[in-house]
Amino acid sequence: MGGRHEHESEQGWQTRGGATLAQLFERRMQRREAIALGIWTSAWLAGCGAGARAGQGSTPGRHGSAARGAGAEVPRSRAGRGAASARFPFDFQEIPSGADDRLHVPVGYRADVILADGDPIAKGAKPWDPRRRTAADAALQFGSNADFTAFLPLPPGPDGAARGLLSVNHEHPSTRFLFDDLDDLAGLPWVERQAAIGPRMNAARVALEQAVLGHSVVEVRREAGRWRAQVDSPLNRRIDARTTPITVAGPAAGHRRMQTAADPTGRTVIGTFHNCSGGVTPWGTVLIGEENFDNHFRGDIKGLPNEASLRRAYFENRKSWPWWGEHDPRFDVRQHPNEPNRFGWIVELDPYDPEEPVRKRTALGRFSHEAAGNALTPDGRVVVYMGDDKHGEYLYRFVSTGRVDRRDRRRNRELLDEGELSVACFSDDGTLRWAPLRHGQGPLVAANGFNDQADVVIDARRAADLLGATPLDRPEDVEPQPGTGVVIVALTNNAVRERADAANPRRHNRFGHLLALLPPGAPGKDVDHAAPVFRWELALLAGNPADANVGAEAHPSTTEHGWLASPDNVAYDPAGRLWVATDQGSHWTDTGRCDGLYAVATDGDAAFWSRLFLRAPLGAEVAGPSFTPDGRTLFVSIQHPGVDVQGSTFGKPATRFPDYDPELPPRAAVVAIEREDGGPIGGPGR
Ligand code: FEO
Ligand code: CA
Ligand code: CA
Ligand code: CA
Numbered sequence: 307m308g309g310r311h312e313h314e315s316e317q318g319w320q321t322r323g324g325a326t327l328a329q330l331f332e333r334r335m336q337r338r339e340a341i342a343l344g345i346w347t348s349a350w351l352a353g354c355g356a357g358a359r360a361g362q363g364s365t366p367g368r369h370g371s372a373a374r375g376a377g378a379e380v381p382r383s384r385a386g387r388g389a390a391s392a393r394f395p396f397d398f399q400e401i402p403s404g405a406d407d408r409l410h411v412p413v414g415y416r417a418d419v420i421l422a423d424g425d426p427i428a429k430g431a432k433p434w435d436p437r438r439r440t441a442a443d444a445a446l447q448f449g450s451n452a453d454f455t456a457f458l459p460l461p462p463g464p465d466g467a468a469r470g471l472l473s474v475n476h477e478h479p480s481t482r483f484l485f486d487d488l489d490d491l492a493g494l495p496w497v498e499r500q501a502a503i504g505p506r507m508n509a510a511r512v513a514l515e516q517a518v519l520g521h522s523v524v525e526v527r528r529e530a531g532r533w534r535a536q537v538d539s540p541l542n543r544r545i546d547a548r549t550t551p552i553t554v555a556g557p558a559a560g561h562r563r564m565q566t567a568a569d570p571t572g573r574t575v576i577g578t579f580h581n582c583s584g585g586v587t588p589w590g591t592v593l594i595g596e597e598n599f600d601n602h603f604r605g606d607i608k609g610l611p612n613e614a615s616l617r618r619a620y621f622e623n624r625k626s627w628p629w630w631g632e633h634d635p636r637f638d639v640r641q642h643p644n645e646p647n648r649f650g651w652i653v654e655l656d657p658y659d660p661e662e663p664v665r666k667r668t669a670l671g672r673f674s675h676e677a678a679g680n681a682l683t684p685d686g687r688v689v690v691y692m693g694d695d696k697h698g699e700y701l702y703r704f705v706s707t708g709r710v711d712r713r714d715r716r717r718n719r720e721l722l723d724e725g726e727l728s729v730a731c732f733s734d735d736g737t738l739r740w741a742p743l744r745h746g747q748g749p750l751v752a753a754n755g756f757n758d759q760a761d762v763v764i765d766a767r768r769a770a771d772l773l774g775a776t777p778l779d780r781p782e783d784v785e786p787q788p789g790t791g792v793v794i795v796a797l798t799n800n801a802v803r804e805r806a807d808a809a810n811p812r813r814h815n816r817f818g819h820l821l822a823l824l825p826p827g828a829p830g831k832d833v834d835h836a837a838p839v840f841r842w843e844l845a846l847l848a849g850n851p852a853d854a855n856v857g858a859e860a861h862p863s864t865t866e867h868g869w870l871a872s873p874d875n876v877a878y879d880p881a882g883r884l885w886v887a888t889d890q891g892s893h894w895t896d897t898g899r900c901d902g903l904y905a906v907a908t909d910g911d912a913a914f915w916s917r918l919f920l921r922a923p924l925g926a927e928v929a930g931p932s933f934t935p936d937g938r939t940l941f942v943s944i945q946h947p948g949v950d951v952q953g954s955t956f957g958k959p960a961t962r963f964p965d966y967d968p969e970l971p972p973r974a975a976v977v978a979i980e981r982e983d984g985g986p987i988g989g990p991g992r
Contacts, residue, residue, distance in 0.1 A: 353731070353741045353748050353749070353772070353773035353774050354731030354739060354741050354773060354774035354775060354776070381734075381735075381736040381808055381809070381842055381843045381844050382843070382844055383819075383844040383845065383846065383847050383859040383914075384822065384843060384844065384845050384846070384913045384914055385845065385846040385847065385859045385860050385861050385913065385914030385915075386851070386859035386860060386861060386862065386914075387913070388861045388862065388863070388910075388911040388912055388913055388914075388915060389862075389911040390862050390863055391911070392861070392863060392907075392910070392911035392912035392915060393911075393912055394863070394907055394912055394915055394917065395883055395907050395909065395912060396883065396905040396907075396917065396919075396988040396989050397988070397989025397990060398412045398414070398415070398905070398917075398919060398988060398989050399412050399413050399414070400412070400865060400867055400868060400917045400918050400919075401867070401918050401919065401920070401921055402867050402918075402921075403866070403867040403899040403900075403902070403918055403921065404898075404899055404900070404921070405894070405898060405899055405900045405924055406900075406923070406924065407923045407924050407960060407961035407962065407963065408923055408961075408963070409920070409921070409922060409923055409944060409963060409964070409977065410920065410921040411919070411920050411979055412919060414981055414982050414983065415979055415980065415981055415982065415987075416979070416980050416981075416982055417920075417977045417978070417979050418532055418533060418977060418978045418980070419964045419975045419976075419977050420472070420526060420533050420534070420535060420941070420975075420976050420977060420978045421448045421452070421472065421474070421522070421524060421526075421535050421975065421976045422434070422448065422964055422965075422973050422974070422975035422976075423447075423448060423449065423450045423451070423452070423518070423973035423974050423975065424436070424439065424443075424444075424447045424448065424450075424973060425447060425448040425535065426446060426447055426448075426537050427446065427447060427448050427522060427524050427535065427537060427542045427544070428446040428537065428538075428542055428544075429537070429538055430446060431443070431446030431447055431537070432446070432447075434447065434973070436483065436484070436486070436956075436970060436971055436973070437486050439484070439514060440510065440513075440514060441510065441513035441514045441516070441517035441548065442517075444514060444517035444518050444544075444546075445517055445544060445546070445549070446544075447544075448474075448522050448524065448535075449474075449476030449517075449518045449519060449520060449521070449522050449544065449546070450476050450477075450478075450479055450480060450484070450518035450519065450973070450974060451476055451477045451478055451479070451480060451518075451519075451945050451946050451974045452474050452475065452476060452477075452929070452930065452943035452944075452945060452974050452975065452976050453474075453475040453476070453477045453581065453582050453583055453929040453930050453943055453945055454473075454474065454475040454581070454582065454583040454584040454594060454595075454677070454875075454929065454930040454943075455472055455473070455474050455475075455930040455931075455932045455941045455942070455943055455976055456472070456473040456474075456584070456586045456592055456657075456932050457470050457471075457472060457526075457932050457933070457934050457935075457939075457941055458470050458471040458472075458473060458586070458590060458592075458657050458658065459934075459935060460525070462590055462658060467528075467934045467935055467936040467938065467939075468527065468528040469525070469526070469527045469528070470525070470526060470934070471523055471524065471525055471526070471541060471657045471658070472522075472523070472524050472525075472526050472535075472941065472976065473521065473522075473523050473586075473592045473655075473657045474521065474522045474523075474524070474930070474943070474976060475520075475521055475581035475582060475583065475584060475594050475595075475930070476518060476519045476520055476521065476522065476581060477519070477580055477581060477582050477597070477929075477945065478519065478579075478580055478598075478601070478626070478627075478946075479514075479515040479518055479519065479627070480946050480948075480949050480974075481503065481515065481627070482949070482954075482955060482956060483948065483949075483956055483959070483971040483972060483973065484511075484514060484515065484518070485506070485511065485956070486956045486957070486971075487506065488503060488506065488955070488956065489955040489956055489957045489958070491503060492953050492954070492955045493953065497624065500624070500625075500626070500628065503629065504628065504629045504632065507629040507632070507633060508633060509633040509634070511629075511633075512629060512630050512632075512633040512634050513548060513634075515627065515630070516546060516547035516548035516577065516579065516630070516634070517546050517547070517548055517549075518546075519546060519547045519578075519579040519580065519581065520544065520545040520546040520547055520550065520577065520578050520579060520581060521544070521545040521578070521581055521592075521594055521655065522542075522543070522544055522545075523541060523542060523543045523655075523657045523660075524536070524539070524542050525539035525541050525542060528939075532978075533939065533978040540660075541657070541658070541660060543660050545577075545578060545655065545664055546577060546578075546579075547577035547578065547579035548576065548577055548634075549576065549577070550576065550577055550578070550664060551574050551575075551576060551663075551664075552574065552575045552576070552577065552578060552653065552663075552664045552665065552666055553573065553574060553663045553664065553665045553666070554572065554573050554574065554575060554648070554665070554666050554668060555665040555666065555667055555668065555669075555720070555722075555723050556666075556667055556668035556669035556670075556722070556723040556724075556763070557668055557669055557723075557758070557759040557760045557762075557763055558572075558647075558668035558672075558760040558763050558764055559572070559573055559668065560572045560573050561758075561760040561764075563612075563644055563647050563760065563761070563764055564644065564647055564648060564760075564764075565644060566636070566642055566644050566645055566648070567642065568636065569648075575648040575649075575666060578594070578596055578649070578653050578664070578666075579596065579599065579602060579649070580596055580597045580598050580599050580601065580602065580649075581594045581595065581596060581597070581653070582595050582597035582598075582675070582676050582677065582695070582929075583595055583676050583677035583678075583782070583783055583874075583875055583929070583930065584677055584678055585677055585678035585679050585680050585690070587654075587680060587688065587718070588680070588682055588688060588710050588712075589710060589711075589712075589715040589718040589721075590656075590657075590658060590715055591654050591655060591656045591657075591715075591718075592654070592655050592656075592657055593652050593653070593654050593667075593678035593680070593690065593722075594652070594653045594654075594655070594678070595652060595653075595674075595675030595676050595677050595678060595692070596649050596650050596651055596652075596653060596675055597674045597675055597676060597695055598674050598695070598696075599646070599649035599650045599674070600619055600620045600621055600623065600625070600646070600650075600674075601625050601626040601627055602625070602626075602627045602630045602631075602637055603621065603625065603628075603630070603631055603637050603638070603639055603645070603646055604625060604628040604629075604630065604631030604632065604637065604638055604639070605631055605638045605639035605640040605641070606640060607621050607622060607639060610639065610640070610643050611643065612643050612644075612647075615647075615764070615765055615768070616639060616643070616646060618765065618767055618768050618771075619646060619650070619767070620674075620696065621639060621646065647672070647764050648666075649672075650672040650673055650674065650675065651666040651667060651668055651670070651671075651672055651675065652666070652667045652670040652675055652678050652690070652692065652722075653665065653666050653667070654667050654722060667722040667723065668760070668763050668764075669704065669722060669723050669724060669725055669727065669763060670690060670692065670702075670704045670722065670727060670763075671692070671702055671704070671727050671743065671763050671766035672763055672764050672765070672766050673692075673694040673696075673699065673700075673702070673766055673767050674694050674695045674696050674699065675692055675693075675694070675695075676692070676693040676694070676695045676781065676782045676783060676784075677692065677693065677782070677783045677784065677785075677875070678690050678691070678692055679691045679783065679784050679785035679786060679793075679876075680786070681786040681791065681833070681835045682710060682835075683705070683834060683835055683836045684827065684831070684832040684833075684834065685709060686709035686710050687705055687706045687707070687708070687709055687710070687725075687836060688705075688706045688710055688721060688722070689703060689704070689705050689706075689786075689835035689836055690703070690704040690722070691703055691784035691785070691786065691793060691795075692704070692784065693778075693780075693781025693782050693783065693784050693795070693796075694767065694781055695780050695781060695782055695798070696780065697779070697780055697800050697802050697803070698777035698778070698779075698800065698802075698803070699767065699777065699778065699780070699781065700729050700730060700767070700770045700775040700776065700777065700778065700781070701729070701730040701775075701776075701778060701781045701784065701795060702727060702728065702729050702730070702766070702770075703727070703728050703729075703730070703740055703835075704722070704725055704726070704727050704728075705725050705726050705728075705835075705836040706721050706722060706724065706725040707724045707725045707726075708720075708721050708724065708725075726742050726743075726744065727742070727743045727762075727763065727766065728740035728741055728742045728743060729741050729743060729766075729769075729770040729773060729775040730775060730776060730778075731773070731774060731775055731776055732776040732807075732808065732809035732842060733808075734807070734808040736841050736842060736843065737839060737840075737841060737842075738823060738839065738840040738841065738842045739838060739839050740837075740838055740839070740840075741770075741773040741774070741775065743762050743763070743766060743769045743770065743773070744759075744762070745758055745759040745761070745762045748772070748773065749772040749773070750762055750769050750772065750773075754772060755768075756769065776807075776809055777810075778795075778797050778800075778809060778810060779797040779798070779799060779800035779803060779810045779815045779818060779819070780797060780798045780799060780800050780818075781795060781796070781797055782796040782797070782798045782873065782874045782875070782876075782889075783795075783796045783873075783874060783875045783876040784796070784876075785876040785877065785878065786833075786835065787878055787882060787884065787908065788878055788882050789829060789830050789882050790829045790830070790833075790882075790908075791825055791827065791829055791830075791833030791835065792822050792823070792824060792829075792908070793822070793823035793824075793825065793835075793840075794820055794821070794822060794823075794845065794876050794884065794908075795820065795821040795822075795823060796818070796820055796873040796874055796875070796876050796886065797810070797815075797818050797819050797820070797821065797873075798818045798872045798873060798874050798889060799815055799816050799817055799818040799871075799872050799890075799893060800814075800815045800818075801814050801815065801816050801893075802814075803815050809821065809842070809844075811844065811847070811857075812847065812857050816849070816856075816871075816893055816896055817847075817848040817849030817850075817856060817858060817871040817872060817893075817896075817897075818848045818849075818871065818872045818873050819844065819845070819846060819847045819848055819873075820844075820845040820846040820848070820873055820876075820886070820914075821842055821843070821844060821845055822842065822843045822844075822845040823840050823841075823842050824840055824841040824842065824843065825837055825840045826839075826840070845913075845914055846859065846860070846873075846906075846914045846916075847859040848869070848870050848871050848872065848873060849869065849871050849897075850869055850871075850897065851864065851869055852866070860914070860915075860916065861907070861912065861913070861914050861915035861916070863912075863915050864915055864916055864917070865917070867917075867918045868904065868915075868916045868917045868918050869916065870886060870888050870902065870904045870916055870918075871888060871890055871893070871896070871897045871899075872888050872889055872890040872891070872893060872901075873886045873887075873888055874887055874888060874889035874927065874928075874929065875887040875889075875928075875929055875930060875931060877931040877932060877933070879933045879937050879940075879986075879987060879988060880933055880935060880936070880937040880986075881937060881986070881988075883905065883906075883907075883908075883988060884905075884906040884907070884908050885903060885904065885905055885906065885919075885931050885940075885988075886903070886904045886906050886916070887901070887902075887903045887904075887927070887928040887929055887930070887931055887942070888901045888902055888903075888904070888927070888928060889901060889927035889928070889929065889945075890927070890950075891927070891950055892950050894950060899921075900921050900922050900923065900924060900926070901921075901922045901926060901927045901928045902918050902919070902920055902921045902922065902928055903918075903919050903920040903928045903931055903942060904916045904917060904918055904919060905917050905919050905988050919988070920942065920979065922944050922947070923944065923947050923948070923960075923961040923963040923972070924947070924948065924951050924954075924960040924961045925946065925947055925948040925949045925950045925951040925954055925959075925960045925961060925972075926944050926945055926946055926947035926948070926949070926950075926961070926963065926972075926974075927945045927946065927950075928942060928943070928944065928945075929942070929943040929945045930942060930943040930976075933987065936986075937986040937987055937988075938980060938981070938984060938985065938986055938987065939978050939979070939980050939987070940978070940979040940980075940987045941976055941977070941978055941979075942976070942977055942979060943974065943975070943976050943977075944963065944964070944974060944975055944976075944977060945974045946974060947959075947961050947963040947964075947972040947973070947974060948960045948961045948962075948963070948971070948972040956971045959971050959972050960972075963975070964977075
């Protein structure tokens with residue numbers, strides 16, 4: 307956010323018709339007037355409206371190009387349309403794609419490991435010992451599998467660049483590297499391996515898996531030209547899955563479906579876990595997503611009173627950590643059927659104030675939350691965009707009722723408890739409508755099992771089903787670009803998609819794509835992120851553009867190294883330029899290249915030209931890119947190194963990042979990327 311890039315932004319985002327973004331916004335403003343006249347009103351108030359969903363109208367071609375009505379604006383990929391003479395807005399030497407056990411950055415750059423899994427972050431903490439680590443040790447150490455990172459300057463403010471807080475998510479446990487006696491199971495197929503791991507687990511091991519998850523806040527300082535964690539800072543803290551009391555706030559607080567034997571009030575949940583990505587609010591708190599929480603429960607749901615709700619929350623699927631429920635009964639749904647309702651939320655914490663309670667913001671809905679990119683409306687309300695990262699799930703938006711108080715940040719404490727949650731309905735004609743998830747409206751009534759707004763937010767997916775929301779190819783990060791307000795949506799992949807539609811134009815989409823959402827309003831001034839109707843376009847179809855079977859579209863100047871696959875996190879540097887991190891998971895064997903961080907142009911003729919900046923070691927994803935306010939340090943998480951590789955074990959891992967000690971397994975880490983000459987990351991740009 308911020309006005310400093312307004313001018314340059316207005317020149318950017320040229321459309322295929324040659325219109326500047328400013329002209330495009332002007333056109334959309336005219337459309338908004340049409341909306342005000344009520345043309346859309348009945349349709350969007352009740353939901354997506356008949357035939358409004360992508361794929362429900364005429365069957366689109368790959369770019370939604372078939373059978374259009376006269377004058378319809380057809381959403382299509384903006385990549386591949388640029389001129390070969392376009393100018394790339396970054397300046398660095400692209401690194402080669404490929405796969406090996408090392409982390410790679412461009413010539414002239416340096417990557418320093420700042421915080422790795424198990425590093426002490428409190429007085430009295432033991433050093434990391436992967437063979438003898440306990441939950442008590444982990445309570446004083448940096449957690450596992452770092453994902454989202456945010457750099458929060460100390461003192462707070464836009465100029466801080468040498469001291470700050472790193473606020474970092476810890477997504478899931480890498481069981482094979484937490485315990486050194488599972489190597490003999492590595493050759494088993496997944497289902498058998500999971501079954502064989504179970505008997506080797508016990509309560510202490512489950513406690514360790516719970517202790518390494520959640521979130522860490524760690525003070526970092528730049529000393530003698532390098533970033534260092536401050537082990538003794540009073541601001542350092544761990545939030546984990548087993549000890550941290552978290553206050554339930556918003557419409558589900560205290561609701562009977564949130565009550566359990568351990569918490570009859572339904573107002574205090576112990577812990578948060580599977581924290582994937584997140585966002586920083588305009589008032590300097592951090593929002594973190596509870597993503598695939600279902601993976602940590604066990605138990606047959608058949609016959610439970612909430613069977614249907616649990617089924618919609620994927621509780622019938624095979625689970626990755628079923629042993630949690632064997633050794634910690636609250637994760638056994640047959641014993642505690644309401645416990646699952648207490649996860650799958652956006653959690654807000656204040657890194658600057660360890661005394662401030664951590665809160666689950668239930669007004670923002672319950673699903674597999676990836677992240678919480680946000681922006682302000684012209685009148686100061688906060689808008690949070692949220693993807694639900696499962697195959698064929700939806701994109702959501704929350705708009706606060708109240709306005710942000712910029713003078714007293716504490717007065718924003720309840721801002722996320724009241725507002726409107728809505729879900730995205732993509733139309734083939736390039737319109738995007740936001741259908742409100744409002745109790746009592748349309749199908750969200752008692753006859754359909756929604757007795758109050760708590761039911762709506764707890765079963766947000768089912769509410770969205772009834773509204774006719776558009777299933778997407780695993781929505782990950784959703785981030786408004788500062789200045790332009792264009793919202794980039796990363797759809798990571800969806801190999802199980804059987805039917806293509808306009809917003810998901812490829813069947814068996816193994817490589818993912820990016821969408822660009824265009825809210826109405828003038829860029830940098832009054833982009834209206836709360837508007838009921840946006841426009842949308844396909845931005846990039848990922849994968850290898852040289853392989854005709856892939857159906858990818860890349861800018862003609864993108865090199866053989868620069869195309870990306872399975873976009874996950876999206877970030878902007880202080881110059882407003884786009885960076886995209888990838889997470890192919892086990893799909894990496896389809897590309898033969900490790901995950902990376904890509905610099906991506908968004909403007910004019912260069913739009914969606916991408917270039918490989920950083921490459922992770924084998925089996926890792928790249929996550930959580932964030933920048934210092936001066937743009938001279940990039941923090942990024944190298945998550946689960948060595949995991950997504952067949953036969954990679956504690957004793958013989960595919961990589962030993964970051965220690966490269968022959969006795970040690972790999973571990974996730976946050977690295978600080980800097981230029982040797984101290985210049986801005988990605989070059990000076992324009
Ligand atoms: Fe945890 Fe959606 O990536
Ligand atoms: Ca991950
Ligand atoms: Ca992610
Ligand atoms: Ca992912």
